[in-house]
Amino acid sequence: AQTVRRTPEGAVTVGGIDVRKLAHEFGTPAYVLDETDFRARCRAWRDAFGADADVFYAGKAFLCRAVVRWLHEEGLNLDVCSGGELATALGAGMPAERIALHGNNKSQDEIERAVGAGVGRIVLDSFQEIVRVAHTAARLGVRQRVQLRVTVGVEAHTHEFIATAHEDQKFGLALAEGQAAEAVRRVLQLDSLELTGIHSHIGSQIFDMAGFEVSARRVVGLLAEVRDEHGIELPEIDLGGGLGIAYTSEDDPAEPHDIAKALRDIVTRECEGAALAVPRLSVEPGRAIVGPTAFTLYEVGTLKELEGLRTYVSVDGGMSDNIRTALYDAEYSVALVSRSSPAPPMLSRVVGKHCESGDIVVRDAFLPADLGPGDLLAVPATGAYCRSMASNYNHALRPPVVAVRDGAARVIVRRETEEDLLRLDVG
Numbered sequence: 144a145q146t147v148r149r150t151p152e153g154a155v156t157v158g159g160i161d162v163r164k165l166a167h168e169f170g171t172p173a174y175v176l177d178e179t180d181f182r183a184r185c186r187a188w189r190d191a192f193g194a195d196a197d198v199f200y201a202g203k204a205f206l207c208r209a210v211v212r213w214l215h216e217e218g219l220n221l222d223v224c225s226g227g228e229l230a231t232a233l234g235a236g237m238p239a240e241r242i243a244l245h246g247n248n249k250s251q252d253e254i255e256r257a258v259g260a261g262v263g264r265i266v267l268d269s270f271q272e273i274v275r276v277a278h279t280a281a282r283l284g285v286r287q288r289v290q291l292r293v294t295v296g297v298e299a300h301t302h303e304f305i306a307t308a309h310e311d312q313k314f315g316l317a318l319a320e321g322q323a324a325e326a327v328r329r330v331l332q333l334d335s336l337e338l339t340g341i342h343s344h345i346g347s348q349i350f351d352m353a354g355f356e357v358s359a360r361r362v363v364g365l366l367a368e369v370r371d372e373h374g375i376e377l378p379e380i381d382l383g384g385g386l387g388i389a390y391t392s393e394d395d396p397a398e399p400h401d402i403a404k405a406l407r408d409i410v411t412r413e414c415e416g417a418a419l420a421v422p423r424l425s426v427e428p429g430r431a432i433v434g435p436t437a438f439t440l441y442e443v444g445t446l447k448e449l450e451g452l453r454t455y456v457s458v459d460g461g462m463s464d465n466i467r468t469a470l471y472d473a474e475y476s477v478a479l480v481s482r483s484s485p486a487p488p489m490l491s492r493v494v495g496k497h498c499e500s501g502d503i504v505v506r507d508a509f510l511p512a513d514l515g516p517g518d519l520l521a522v523p524a525t526g527a528y529c530r531s532m533a534s535n536y537n538h539a540l541r542p543p544v545v546a547v548r549d550g551a552a553r554v555i556v557r558r559e560t561e562e563d564l565l566r567l568d569v570g
């Protein structure tokens with residue numbers, strides 16, 4: 144969050160509000176989301192890509208109605224990948240033409256709702272789906288704009304990328320196998336589909352632009368093949384999301400402006416090389432927009448010192464509100480935020496309250512040795528893939544999302560209650 148400060152007595156404020164007040168008013172654990180920061184990041188991406196490109200926020204990172212309204216107001220588009228995300232987007236007033244529908248196994252119902260609503264883009268992911276979307280559009284009497292998702296044989300994760308001829312995964316249609324070219328042929332034969340471009344998404348938490356470079360080169364290669372075979376130049380190219388953020392001080396993410404420039408330069412160069420007009424570029428950042436804008440606020444419960452090893456600091460949440468440490472070995476930092484402490488550092492492991500030992504929030508952290516029950520801890524950079532991947536494991540109640548801005552806080556997703564849980568239990 145950008146609006147984090149410390150009060151003279153050492154408590155942290157965000158958006159002008161003391162975290163102790165937030166904990167008192169909304170309880171813990173809670174995700175605290177800095178609306179000012181969220182909007183600033185939207186604008187930074189929008190401005191960096193300019194009027195001749197589109198930024199689709201990837202809703203899977205975190206989506207709720209307030210977020211949809213902010214995106215709308217800040218001029219971003221929205222990528223959804225399920226009926227639930229689509230309903231949230233439409234329900235909060237995102238114009239359908241600014242929505243793109245993704246997914247490797249969209250249901251007939253999802254396709255019908257998307258086509259019926261008039262979404263601006265459906266990203267086709269398989270041969271079956273080409274037919275399904277075409278039939279649905281024909282039946283509804285519309286011409287649906289679609290992109291084709293291709294796998295370019297590049298897999299990028301964090302600081303490295305690998306280029307492989309054959310990718311063994313479920314998404315998209317392989318360029319190398321000629322599947323992508325065959326898919327283009329089939330789409331072009333169907334009157335109810337308008338093929339606007341090619342889509343590629345290569346991975347997550349990427350810092351190295353080399354993977355995008357290979358991806359863009361191969362996508363442009365397909366555009367050139369399409370021109371040579373069919374005599375048409377597809378007007379759009381989408382390079383997906385995946386731009387990394389700083390989870391710890393070791394990560395050094397690029398600014399949207401530099402990312403936009405790098406992607407534009409790559410696409411322009413490749414298109415010039417292939418004598419193609421430069422297509423309209425779009426990207427789909429999720430984590431890079433929402434990730435840094437929120438932190439999770441926890442209260443410390445029990446502490447256990449393992450002599451010569453570390454201190455286990457238990458908080459009132461855990462893997463139900465942040466599965467990423469257990470699932471991906473993700474690294475987070477943590478800070479004492481309810482006061483400052485002169486105590487020496489103590490090697491700690493911040494763990495949750497769930498019934499398994501993999502329930503770790505922050506594997507290794509130094510926290511003040513005088514830490515005790517009732518202290519508040521904040522784990523930064525939990526805006527992406529934490530609330531959206533939260534579970535009810537052990538019948539945990541999923542925490543609220545509290546948006547802060549200019550000294551005011553409001554709940555945008557409320558805390559679950561036991562009634563919420565029991566309502567589903569109809570046996």
Ligand code: LLP
Binds near residue numbers: 204347
């Ligand atoms: N576009 C497509 C087609 C995607 O599949 C994804 C993410 C994105 C955009 C957004 O990627 P981002 O910019 O947020 O990295 N649960 C994992 C991340 C899975 C991402 C899946 N697809 C995590 O917590 O790291």
